[in-house]
Amino acid sequence: MKNGALFIVLFVVCAAMGGDPYDYKKTVQRRVSPVSVAKNAAGNVLVDFGCETFGFVELLPPKGASGAYEVRLGELLKDGGVDLKPGATIRAATVKGNILESECGGVHRVPLVADKRNTSGGREGGAIKIPAEHGVVMPVRYAEFVSAPFEITKDNVRMVAVNYPMDMSASSFKCSDPRLEKIYDFCKHSILATSFAGIYVDGDRERIPYEMDAYLNQLGEYAVHADYSLARASHEYLMVHPTWPTEWKQYSIKMAWSDWMWTGDTRSTAKFYDMLKNEKLLLSHARASDGLLVSGGERMRNSLTNECGLADIVDWPVGERDGFVFRDVNAVVNAFHYRNLLEMADIARALGKTADAEFFAARAKTVYDSYQKAFFDESRCVYRDGEGTDHAAMHPNAIALGMGLVPQAHRAKVADYCLSRGMACSVGFTQYLFEGLFAMGCAEDAIRLITSSGDRSWLGMLDFGATITMEAWAVKYKSNLDLNHAWGTVPLNIISGYVVGVMPLEPGFRKISIKPQLGGLKFVKAKVPTAAGTVYVDATPSRLEFTTPTTSVVTFAGRTRTFGAGTHVITAQ
Numbered sequence: 207m208k209n210g211a212l213f214i215v216l217f218v219v220c221a222a223m224g225g226d227p228y229d230y231k232k233t234v235q236r237r238v239s240p241v242s243v244a245k246n247a248a249g250n251v252l253v254d255f256g257c258e259t260f261g262f263v264e265l266l267p268p269k270g271a272s273g274a275y276e277v278r279l280g281e282l283l284k285d286g287g288v289d290l291k292p293g294a295t296i297r298a299a300t301v302k303g304n305i306l307e308s309e310c311g312g313v314h315r316v317p318l319v320a321d322k323r324n325t326s327g328g329r330e331g332g333a334i335k336i337p338a339e340h341g342v343v344m345p346v347r348y349a350e351f352v353s354a355p356f357e358i359t360k361d362n363v364r365m366v367a368v369n370y371p372m373d374m375s376a377s378s379f380k381c382s383d384p385r386l387e388k389i390y391d392f393c394k395h396s397i398l399a400t401s402f403a404g405i406y407v408d409g410d411r412e413r414i415p416y417e418m419d420a421y422l423n424q425l426g427e428y429a430v431h432a433d434y435s436l437a438r439a440s441h442e443y444l445m446v447h448p449t450w451p452t453e454w455k456q457y458s459i460k461m462a463w464s465d466w467m468w469t470g471d472t473r474s475t476a477k478f479y480d481m482l483k484n485e486k487l488l489l490s491h492a493r494a495s496d497g498l499l500v501s502g503g504e505r506m507r508n509s510l511t512n513e514c515g516l517a518d519i520v521d522w523p524v525g526e527r528d529g530f531v532f533r534d535v536n537a538v539v540n541a542f543h544y545r546n547l548l549e550m551a552d553i554a555r556a557l558g559k560t561a562d563a564e565f566f567a568a569r570a571k572t573v574y575d576s577y578q579k580a581f582f583d584e585s586r587c588v589y590r591d592g593e594g595t596d597h598a599a600m601h602p603n604a605i606a607l608g609m610g611l612v613p614q615a616h617r618a619k620v621a622d623y624c625l626s627r628g629m630a631c632s633v634g635f636t637q638y639l640f641e642g643l644f645a646m647g648c649a650e651d652a653i654r655l656i657t658s659s660g661d662r663s664w665l666g667m668l669d670f671g672a673t674i675t676m677e678a679w680a681v682k683y684k685s686n687l688d689l690n691h692a693w694g695t696v697p698l699n700i701i702s703g704y705v706v707g708v709m710p711l712e713p714g715f716r717k718i719s720i721k722p723q724l725g726g727l728k729f730v731k732a733k734v735p736t737a738a739g740t741v742y743v744d745a746t747p748s749r750l751e752f753t754t755p756t757t758s759v760v761t762f763a764g765r766t767r768t769f770g771a772g773t774h775v776i777t778a779q
Contacts, residue, residue, distance in 0.1 A: 260402035273355030470714015533592030607642025649725035
C-alpha cells in the first residue's frame with residue numbers, strides 16, 4: 207500500500223482527536239493523491255488511488271479548461287480499465303459531467319448518484335445516512351477518464367475520502383513474514399475506510415449495523431488507536447436498534463464488556479445494564495434443569511413451547527457453517543451464553559451489583575458442567591452441534607476452545623479437530639478459531655492459516671483486487687458480497703492481542719498482559735495503543751524488549767513475571 211499517499215490529511219484531524227476519548231466525533235474528509243496516472247490500452251487515462259476508500263473524486267481544472275468529461279469510477283479493473291460489470295455488489299459508475307468556466311482555477315466535484323440499495327429502507331433504523339456535508343459517497347479505487355477538457359495529471363485529480371478521525375500512526379507492526387505484514391496493513395486500512403458512515407456498518411450493500419460485524423470492527427479499531435468513541439457509539443446504537451439473530455443479541459454483551467475492559471469507563475455499561483441483563487442475556491430461555499438456553503434452532507419452532515425460536519444463525523452465509531445441524535439446544539449459542547455470564551459477572555462487580563455478580567458466576571459454573579454433558583462426545587473427543595445430533599462442525603469446537611469451555615485433558619484433541627477442518631467458516635467466525643488456537647499455544651498453526659493463500663484467505667482477497675477486507679472469502683461463496691466489510695479484519699486484533707500479545711488484564715489497561723506468541727516468526731516489532739498509553743514490543747524467540755506505561759504481567763520463554771512501567775529486556779534462559 208502507498209501509505210504516504212493514502213494518509214495525506216488536509217483537515218486538522220489532531221484537533222478532532224483531542225479531549226475525552228469516549229466523546230463521539232464527526233467524520234472528516236481526507237484529500238488522497240493518486241499513486242499513478244497513465245494511459246491504458248484503450249487510450250483512456252487511468253487514475254489509481256492505491257487503495258479503495260469511500261468518498262468522491264475532485265478535479266482541479268486549470269483556467270480556460272471548461273467543458274464536458276466522462277469518467278468511469280470503480281473498485282476493480284478488467285482488461286486495464288475500470289470493470290463496469292464487476293458482479294456481486296461490487297460498485298462501478300459512469301459519470302458524464304461538465305466543468306463550468308467559474309470552476310476553472312478552482313475545484314470541481316464529480317457528481318455521484320445515490321444508490322437506493324444502501325441509502326433508504328431496510329429494518330428499523332434503516333441504512334445509516336451519510337452526513338449532508340459529505341454528499342453522496344461510494345467506494346472507489348480507480349477513475350478512468352474517457353474524455354476530459356484538460357490533461358489529467360497527479361496534480362489535478364484527487365480522491366476525497368470520508369472517514370472517522372483516526373490516528374493511524376498510533377499503531378504499527380513489523381515481522382519476519384512479509385505476508386503477515388501485508389495482511390496487517392490490509393486490515394488496518396479496512397478499519398479506517400469502512401468508518402465512512404460515522405458508525406460501524408456491515409458494508410456498502412446495506413450500510414446497516416449488525417452486532418457481530420460491529421464487535422469484530424470494535425476489536426479491530428482497538429488495535430489501531432486508543433480512541434473508543436466510535437465503538438461505543440456503534441454499540442449504543444445497536445442497543446436501541448437491535449437485529450434478529452440469537453447470537454447477535456449475545457454480541458451486545460461482548461461489546462459492552464469489551465468497551466468497559468478496554469476503556470475502564472463504566473458509563474455505558476451502567477446506562478444499559480438492565481437491558482443487557484434482562485434482554486441480551488436471554489435468561490428467560492434458560493432451561494431450569496441445567497441452565498442451558500433453549501433457543502429453538504434456525505427460526506424453527508421450539509419443541510418445548512411450540513413457538514418460533516430466537517433465530518439461531520451460527521455463521522453466515524449458510525454455506526460457511528461446515529454442515530452445522532440446528533437443534534433447539536445449540537452448542538454455539540450456549541458457548542456464547544457461558545461467556546456472557548462471565549462477562550456480566552465482571553460488569554456487575556464493576557457497578558457494585560454484588561448479588562448479580564455472584565448469581566452470574568454461579569450460573570456460569572452450572573452452564574460449564576451442563577455444556578460438557580450435553581455436547582461433548584467422549585468417544586470422538588469433539589463437541590456436537592446440539593442435543594439430538596452427532597454432527598460435529600468446526601464451529602462448536604472452535605468456539606468451545608475460544609470461550610474456555612474445553613477441559614484441559616481434551617484441549618489438544620479438540621484443537622487438532624479444528625485444524626483438521628481448516629477455515630471451514632466465514633471470515634468473521636475465524637475470530638474463535640484463532641482465539642482457540644492461540645489459547646492452546648498453537649501460534650504457528652494459527653499464523654499458517656492467516657497467511658495461507660487461495661480462495662479462502664486474506665491473500666486471496668488481495669489477489670482478487672480488494673484493498674478493503676471482503677464480506678466473504680470469494681464471490682463463489684457469497685454471490686452478492688461487497689468488497690468492504692470490517693468483519694473481515696480479524697487478523698488485525700489477533701496479531702495485536704495474540705501474536706504481539708498485548709491485552710488488558712484490568713479495565714482501562716491499569717494492568718497489562720504482554721504475552722507474545724511468535725509461532726515460527728523470527729521477530730516481531732510492534733506499537734500497540736492502550737488507554738494507559740502506548741506499549742512497544744520488540745521480540746525474537748530468545749529476547750523480548752518492551753516498554754509499558756503501567757504494571758505489566760509478562761509471559762515469555764516459559765516464565766511469567768510482573769514489571770513496573772518503563773522499558774525492560776528479558777532473555778530466554
